[in-house]
Amino acid sequence: MKRSVFTLTLIAAALGLTACGKKEEAPVAAPAAPVAAPAPAVLVGLAIPETHVERWVGDAEYMKKDLEAMGYKVDVAFADADQSKQNKQIEDMVTKGAKVIVVGSVTEAAAQAVESAKAAGVPVISYDRLITGTDAYDYYLTFDNFKVGQLQGEAIKAGLALDTAKGKNITLFAGSPTDNNARFFFDGAMDVLKPYVTSGALKICGPAPTNSADDTWSKITTEGWAADKAKARMETLLSGACKSVKLDAVLAPNDTLARSIIGALEQDGKYKTLPIITGQDGELLSAKWIMEGKQTMTVFKDTRVLAKGTAEAVDSIIKGTAPALTVKARTDTTTYNTGKKVVTSFLLEPVAVTKDNLTKELVDSGFYTAEAVAKGTK
Template sequence: MIRRTVAAIAVGALAVSLSACGRQTEPSAAAGGATEKGTIGVAMPTKTSERWIKDGDYIKQQLEAAGYKVNLQYANDDIPTQVGQVNDMVTKNNKILVVASIDGTALKGALQEAKDAGIPVIAYDRLLRDTNAVDYYTTFDNLKVGKLQAESLLKGLEASGAPKPWNVELFAGSPDDNNATFFFNGAMEVLKPKINSGDLVIASGETDFKTVATLRWDAAVAKKRMENLLTKAYSTKDVNGVLSPYDGLSRGIIAALKGSGYGSGGKKLPVVTGQDAELESVKAILAGEQYSTVFKNTRDLAQATVKMIQEIDTKKTVTVNDTTSYNNGIKNVPTQLLEPVDVDKANVTDVLVKAKYYTADQLK
């Protein structure tokens, strides 16, 4: 008892001394305060897409609620900026890194520094390629995304009343984004039999990924290419459908179509697909301009990523449901896949409001 009393007096004296010197100590778990969980580095590609803003916000909110500090950075689609941001996260000894890359191969050096420092790395929705310095991957079933887009395109063409064969053009995402290949390959699994049977005609003849890819998912690039396709292949015929892998591209494509007279004077807009359920495109679906989009609930993706961070941090078994599909050129990256959902005018409001992704008022 005497030793405990003396020890207590000594601790109290030390606290008074530190306070008098203007220094304060962090509360410890033993003293009944909160334990410092550390800082999680989150590198996002850009704020030009509504989708990535939501991702960053959701991850930050959920990590902070779990007791972590968050170093959230956006790179504005500039690769050197993102490389510098990841390097800085390593230098500052952020505990775990979550990286949604601009270019899946451009961060190899920075990621190796993280690995050398013992910092785990989670690839977020975009696979980090050609490196063994990535530990886990959280994403949606990207092959299924492409299949859903193609199935929706065919559904819309059937409903349009246009006679077969249907004239269709193909767009793909950015060639430096691993997901873009999955989206396109998934779509072509569905569309190729229809092309081979003659039900679908690609009037431009442009069907390979490299030709139809859209660098940086740039809407202006998609708009320009659609304008060129209309001039090249549709002077005497109409385009009936466009496979678009992302809402931003869809809006650029639709702008080009409208500029060529589609959507007015009795000339119907083609069936145009999309992805990410961006608000402007959802409103376009409700207005009958864009046909569909693939909804990926980024709140769920953030939640799965935060769960993975907590499991890594507490040295528990990390939750994954795919260990074979996502090879980054060096290794099969253990992956947690989430399910995407295709939505069109018939169900878009119900699905998105029920998921609390948007309110009913936002969709008016």
């Protein structure tokens, strides 16, 4: 009996040693689930009309930055003021798979490409310039262009003290006849100035339309907003229709044209003191000239805000909703008619800038540095 117990004890001990000596195997990990590739970024197209007007380069940069911050891929194309080229660029954006295309058009012939984009299921937003002759888009973002002109007119009115003055001389320039905004700018300015033309306080040298519907309006337009054309026309006026008068003011629709007009005036020995000269866009060299007293004023349109609002509209449309903007804009559903329909428009406020408030509006706002304004270049 004792032997049996001893034997069992030995067997149990051996089994215990065997168990203690056996290595425990680590559990086999389950295979990892495959990592899904990130979804490709949604493409947005920006069709920009030109680069010879400084502001358009900035518009593209601001929109691209805002859209990329939202996670979008952005395709930017500059048309070099060639509508046929821009139409091809828009078609290319559709082919690349753009989900929305923002178009700052060159001319009304952009309508063809806009309609092709709509047929392909790609919405278009009209940016700053109304695309006429089509009903193939729903939204337009810009500044209050009529007010831009009013601010220019008010600057001339105040500078010439037209409420009490008599016989002041002015000549008129307008923007490109293919840009619908040019009509709003001019009509806004003449909304202020026409009463003084009627009273005789203001005399127009050269063609004298009082609104853009006048037959003579085309004679004061500047095809393609081209500076060389504005300078050539100013030179013709100085040697012709305006030779016998001293101009007190020039209605210039934007800064690029204002500077070219100033160039022509400076070449004329009569103008040791320059007349009042308006502008628009808050371009850097014009800011310098305003501080130096060469250009009287500009109308500042903070394109950073317009770009942000446009990026927000793009984001809303891609997400299947109507544009929801955080920027301050007035919604207008009655004014902007393409000839085929009235487009819902979002209008931002422009600001008149003179030497007195230039630092506040252009420098303190962060749009330019004081050093850049002093140099007239970045």
